[in-house]
Amino acid sequence: MIHRDGSVLDGNEALASLLGVRENSLAGQHLGRIVPEGATPFWTANRSSTRGESEIVTATGQRLPIEMLSRTIPYRGSLATVTALRDISERRDSEARIRFLAHHDMLTALPNRALLTEELENKLAAATEKSDTLAVLCLDLDGFKLVNDTYGHATGDELLRQVAARLRAAMREGEFVARIGGDEFVVLQSSGTQPGKAGDLAQRIIAALTSPFDPGGRRVTIGTSVGVAIFPRDGAEPNQLVKRADIALYRAKHNGRGCVRFFDAAVDHEVDDRPQLEQELRDALAKGELSLAYQPIFDCVGKLVSFEALMRWTHPVLGPISPARFIPIAESRQLILPMGEWALREACRTAATWAGDIRVAVNLSPVQVVQKDLLSRIDAVLRETGLSHERLELEITEGVLLKDEEAACDVITALGKRGVRIVLDDFGTGYSSLSYLHRFRFDKLKIDRSFIHRLLHERSAQAIVKAIISMSRDLGMEVTAEGVETTEQMEALTAQSCHELQGFLLGRPMPGEDANRLALEHGAEGGLRELERLRTAMGGGRTEAVSAA
């Protein structure tokens, strides 16, 4: 569309059909009739070009989200603005779908664990601010397993749907219910005089689930037990509150069915070895107990493209400790800064010795991303180790964007300019706003392994993976699927044109030297041969993991 002073001078056929008008009626139209009130205008003064998102109204009155790019051009003797528009309603739909799927349990449509975590963090922040209370209730159905085992999964699923419906109906204002797995549900209750109010809620829940259910036409009676933890009395951390409610639940179940128990520090013991580990982690780096393992990543025709560097801690007494356990400890104490820098240097040093142009992916903690001198540190490491910028990928999680969006945006842009590739890790498990996908230029998304795990069994996971792949294509990003464990998963993903695959099926994390050997083997024509080898090794239908090491 070419326009000047708020009226259209010219437009092409595509614009006419988008607006639902005839091409020859475009000229002379007022922009005010095309851009609805409140939407971003197509032109901002004093700038040579504007990019952004806005809305238009079609001839039938329908509002469409659009992406636009405006520029000043000379037109018939004076200046005018040319705006290119693209209909992004499909992209918006897939975003909304991804958001819903990522935050809800598809069986019952209740919020899932991801949404529970978000809600709990928000409610805790609000309660802290207002010096208010918050109750966390964990519930578990008595006798659910028996129903499932006796009547089968379909009946079990139907029962869960009926339970969910009753729980939803039992909630009042300020109460929130989520299903976090199997027959486990968590309820949050904000404000009120505790523990009285939470006790009432627990009784209300027990009463709601007492009368018989009729899944699949059968009459089934179950009950429920409830464990309660209360903020601030029983803790201030989201995980701790859920854990303590769960400990109370454990005691409730031991007391017989239909019981409510509150967490009681005097009788409920929990194993918390965090402080001890924290101290030992401080020394681990100096003592050389940390190492890196490298897991191969292949493209869809079986060519080895990169390795992800994964930190390992071999504790002198406890043996190997999972990074899922020690990284959060390191992050809470800024210990991650020296550890992360060590990992970066070590990974770049190792990758510089690899054959070919194989890249290395290093995980960055959100704590590192907002570190002031991160850029100069990365530059220094690359200079020191001789690895070129193009061979480094940095994996960050959505959490980064929440911490300090401005700072994160600057760092990501600066790294991108240097040729370092930025990867968004664990995609789909994070936060509800996906608008950052348009603001940050990621080179790649990694679909979280929980979706790949559910890929062949749950239609919702198929839908989400499909939506993520199509949306990424739309935004010009590559997609890696994490946690590929079976040939069936691999085939389903390649059929959907997923760009890259990573998982135990294709290769487990291995020492640096083994990674180098694999890179050498892969040399020039290695790609297709490797895929063929894998297919043969899998014998077509077997599903156990094959180690490439």
Ligand code: C2E
């Ligand atoms: P991540 O970045 O998502 O890494 C992938 C994880 O998936 C690794 O777990 C890997 O071993 C595992 N994995 C790969 N293929 C499969 C599969 O087919 N099935 C299953 N079930 N799992 C698979 P790992 O090594 O335990 O690391 C866990 C997390 O710890 C990483 O998740 C990452 O978030 C963090 N982490 C690891 N190393 C570092 C590091 O150097 N710095 C930081 N900040 N975080 C790290």
Ligand code: MG
């Ligand atoms: Mg990663």
Ligand code: MG
């Ligand atoms: Mg991941």
